[in-house]
Amino acid sequence: MGPSSIRIGSGAGFAGDRIDPAVALAEHGKLDYLVFECLAERTIALAVRAKRDDPEKGYDPLLGERLSAVLPGAAANKVKIISNMGAANPVAAARVAAVIVRKLGIGPSKIAALTGDDVLAHISNDSPLLEGGTVAEWPGQLIAANAYLGADTIVQALAEGADIILTGRVADPSLFLAPMIHEFGWRADDWRRLGQGTAVGHLLECAGQVSGGYFADPGFKDVPGLANLGFPFADVDADGEAVISKLTGSGGLITAATCKEQLLYELHDPSRYLTPDVTADFRDVRLEQRGPDAVAVSGGTGAARPEKLKVTLGYHEGYMGEGQISYAGPGCVARGQLALGIIEERLKRLATEIIELRLDLIGVNAVAPSATPPSEQKEVRARVAARTRTPQAAAWIGREVEALYTNGPAGGGGVTQSVRPVIAVASTLIARERIIPRIHWEIVS
Amino acid sequence: MRLRDIAHTRSGDKGDISNISVIAYRLEDFALLRRAVTPQIVKRHLEGIVNGDVTRYELPSLGALNFVLHRALGGGVTRSLALDAHGKCLAALLLDLELSSPALRPLA
Numbered sequence: 001m002g003p004s005s006i007r008i009g010s011g012a013g014f015a016g017d018r019i020d021p022a023v024a025l026a027e028h029g030k031l032d033y034l035v036f037e038c039l040a041e042r043t044i045a046l047a048v049r050a051k052r053d054d055p056e057k058g059y060d061p062l063l064g065e066r067l068s069a070v071l072p073g074a075a076a077n078k079v080k081i082i083s084n085m086g087a088a089n090p091v092a093a094a095r096v097a098a099v100i101v102r103k104l105g106i107g108p109s110k111i112a113a114l115t116g117d118d119v120l121a122h123i124s125n126d127s128p129l130l131e132g133g134t135v136a137e138w139p140g141q142l143i144a145a146n147a148y149l150g151a152d153t154i155v156q157a158l159a160e161g162a163d164i165i166l167t168g169r170v171a172d173p174s175l176f177l178a179p180m181i182h183e184f185g186w187r188a189d190d191w192r193r194l195g196q197g198t199a200v201g202h203l204l205e206c207a208g209q210v211s212g213g214y215f216a217d218p219g220f221k222d223v224p225g226l227a228n229l230g231f232p233f234a235d236v237d238a239d240g241e242a243v244i245s246k247l248t249g250s251g252g253l254i255t256a257a258t259c260k261e262q263l264l265y266e267l268h269d270p271s272r273y274l275t276p277d278v279t280a281d282f283r284d285v286r287l288e289q290r291g292p293d294a295v296a297v298s299g300g301t302g303a304a305r306p307e308k309l310k311v312t313l314g315y316h317e318g319y320m321g322e323g324q325i326s327y328a329g330p331g332c333v334a335r336g337q338l339a340l341g342i343i344e345e346r347l348k349r350l351a352t353e354i355i356e357l358r359l360d361l362i363g364v365n366a367v368a369p370s371a372t373p374p375s376e377q378k379e380v381r382a383r384v385a386a387r388t389r390t391p392q393a394a395a396w397i398g399r400e401v402e403a404l405y406t407n408g409p410a411g412g413g414g415v416t417q418s419v420r421p422v423i424a425v426a427s428t429l430i431a432r433e434r435i436i437p438r439i440h441w442e443i444v445s
Numbered sequence: 446m447r448l449r450d451i452a453h454t455r456s457g458d459k460g461d462i463s464n465i466s467v468i469a470y471r472l473e474d475f476a477l478l479r480r481a482v483t484p485q486i487v488k489r490h491l492e493g494i495v496n497g498d499v500t501r502y503e504l505p506s507l508g509a510l511n512f513v514l515h516r517a518l519g520g521g522v523t524r525s526l527a528l529d530a531h532g533k534c535l536a537a538l539l540l541d542l543e544l545s546s547p548a549l550r551p552l553a
Contacts, residue, residue, distance in 0.1 A: 041459075041522065264455065265455055267464060268459070367527075424521060
């Protein structure tokens with residue numbers, strides 16, 4: 001007989017997320033599991049490059065800081081950790097975790113690194129892209145290919161006694177679904193429970209985005225205490241039905257409205273939310289307020305899992321250079337427009353190096369291109385961004401903007417500039433049998 | 446009356462596709478949302494941003510619509526030159542949508 005319910009907390013919704021809310025959950029949340037989702041679409045391609053430069057790198061850069069902060073509370077309260085912070089190098093990440101566990105003196109601990117998502121060797125040039133065309137036809141150089149793995153290997157690691165599990169690319173909700181499958185013994189074809197559990201996982205995967213983050217709109221949707229936003233946890237029962245809540249005294253808000261926004265976040269067809277585990281169906285999900293900051297989730301279901309797995313391909317596609325400069329006071333919009341015109345003319349000499357150029361006036365049209373400038377605009381910021389073939393050309397963008405100080409319109413100030421490599425992503429599908437998942441162990445006695 | 450008066454919105458991104466959920470504050474306003482916020486109207490409101498098709502999904506039990514906007518993120522979050530490459534701001538732009546036609550007034 002398994003437990004009647006388990007409590008799963010969400011410790012991070014992206015790689016740069018706040019650390020203290022997860023520490024609070026580990027220490028005071030009475031959790032069974034704490035899950036950290038830290039791997040965005042293109043992050044893994046950047047990590048692959050980092051690993052190529054140094055075989056001991058390629059995991060999440062904040063892994064050490066996050067684990068050092070969270071593990072004392074987690075170990076004291078027997079909270080198991082699951083995270084995709086392994087990124088391109090879960091095995092090295094597990095070694096780092098072992099060092100931290102020893103240093104903190106909180107062993108024994110069984111740390112599992114999950115691999116198998118790296119499928120670069122299996123991608124052929126003529127594989128079709130979901131975006132159209134083939135792998136070879138996409139511009140840029142293919143540097144990473146990672147399949148979205150499901151809950152199954154995490155479930156196996158839990159069954160073998162893992163305390164900390166570090167993965168590479170795993171579908172975000174699967175990180176949360178795995179402990180439900182493990183604890184309640186759901187069958188691999190129990191599509192209804194897997195669909196409902198996936199709905200719960202999807203609600204939790206962005207951490208604070210279900211508990212009041214990304215929600216506040218003063219006067220319309222007020223949220224208290226965002227500087228002390230509490231991250232969510234779910235009490236999940238053996239049918240996958242759950243109550244989403246947060247620590248008493250923490251900031252934020254959990255209502256049916258915050259949950260609805262998050263349920264539909266990054267969703268396309270709500271009847272077909274595809275994960276490696278199930279084709280989840282969110283159309284009949286019910287969200288009912290059960291108390292202050294407590295919402296019950298039920299009614300999610302699903303159908304058979306997709307036959308093939310999605311693969312994210314990372315391409316190195318040149319560089320992006322950017323420069324910005326501010327103008328203020330009467331006539332600032334005209335001076336900003338003059339500045340952009342000057343840059344456009346200057347950059348003609350780099351035409352063969354520039355793949356795409358974009359000129360914005362922040363405060364006027366950078367986000368909403370059809371907007372007309374308000375007549376009493378007090379300040380604007382001219383922004384120039386370009387995708388280029390070389391890093392030198394990318395650097396030139398910011399330098400041209402900086403040169404507006406002494407060569408451009410009156411009163412230009414506050415120049416910033418940056419250069420970064422562009423990692424574009426595309427997608428393809430791969431047969432499940434091509435994936436060979438493996439669990440590597442680091443045991444601290 | 447603007448969309449903001451009866452609904453809240455959130456945008457998300459996947460590749461070059463943005464989705465915007467439009468959620469009625471009161472379930473009884475869902476019928477009005479269905480009539481007033483069509484894919485054509487959303488595409489026109491976000492002219493210059495959305496270059497592909499707009500598909501609408503309905504979630505009546507949540508009082509919500511979900512719009513899927515193709516070719517809306519400057520070629521994809523990771524290569525877009527846009528200041529807001531994720532299109533996080535798009536959902537709020539939609540709140541400005543005017544729902545003034547008498548035929549679209551909420552039911553009392």
